Amino acid sequence: DxxxxxxxxxxVTQFGKPVTLSCSQTLNHNVMYWYQQKSSQAxxxxxxYYDKDFNNEADTPDNFQSRRPNTSFCFLDIRSPGxxxxxxxxxxxxxxxxxxxxxxxxxxxxx
Amino acid sequence: xxxxxxxxxxSVREGDSSVINCTYTDSSSTYLYWYKQEPGAGLQxxxxxxxxxxxxxxxxxxxxxxxxxxxxxxxxxxxQTGDSAIxxxxxxxxxxxxxxxFGAGTQVVVTP
Numbered sequence: 001d002x003x004x005x006x007x008x009x010x011x012v013t014q015f016g017k018p019v020t021l022s023c024s025q026t027l028n029h030n031v032m033y034w035y036q037q038k039s040s041q042a043x044x045x046x047x048x049y050y051d052k053d054f055n056n057e058a059d060t061p062d063n064f065q066s067r068r069p070n071t072s073f074c075f076l077d078i079r080s081p082g083x084x085x086x087x088x089x090x091x092x093x094x095x096x097x098x099x100x101x102x103x104x105x106x107x108x109x110x111x
Numbered sequence: 112x113x114x115x116x117x118x119x120x121x122s123v124r125e126g127d128s129s130v131i132n133c134t135y136t137d138s139s140s141t142y143l144y145w146y147k148q149e150p151g152a153g154l155q156x157x158x159x160x161x162x163x164x165x166x167x168x169x170x171x172x173x174x175x176x177x178x179x180x181x182x183x184x185x186x187x188x189x190x191q192t193g194d195s196a197i198x199x200x201x202x203x204x205x206x207x208x209x210x211x212x213f214g215a216g217t218q219v220v221v222t223p
Contacts, residue, residue: 042213
């Protein structure tokens, strides 16, 4: 089945220690998104890639970066995680502005 | 606060119908979505409706759209314990490419 895969499902890091979250997709979608979801809140868009073009949301902290080496993979890098960055990170994909399909998420814990 | 508003909590008995309501503000939205999120999981697309439709039915799910009032609802018939989850409605923002504007989510609890 075509799907969006996120690894790892659970990630523990230390305060200030860089961490990378991974997303891959077999849907051959040209758009990939990263969302942050804190407890009891709606997902919040951090940025998205439209093909190779990176689009950052205005209020996304500089601490968050992303890489998309090819169509199938997209990475979220958190350069210096703080306690406030503990959250569920959701990857989604779409064909242009069509329906977005989400992965299972990565739960990030910052100690 | 969010432009998309939902009630935060709904309790329903197993076998009854659930109705989750949502209001949105962008009259230019072309698609409106319902996503389901179970604890610790990602968002599962349940259904969506195009803005030129009034109703869409998909098995136990019925979506009603009132464009005049900017009101969207999701009805789940014969609610089961597996329907316990948080339900998000979302519209595509017309002022930010492809960005989904989510409501705060409605937690549905199904009791035996």
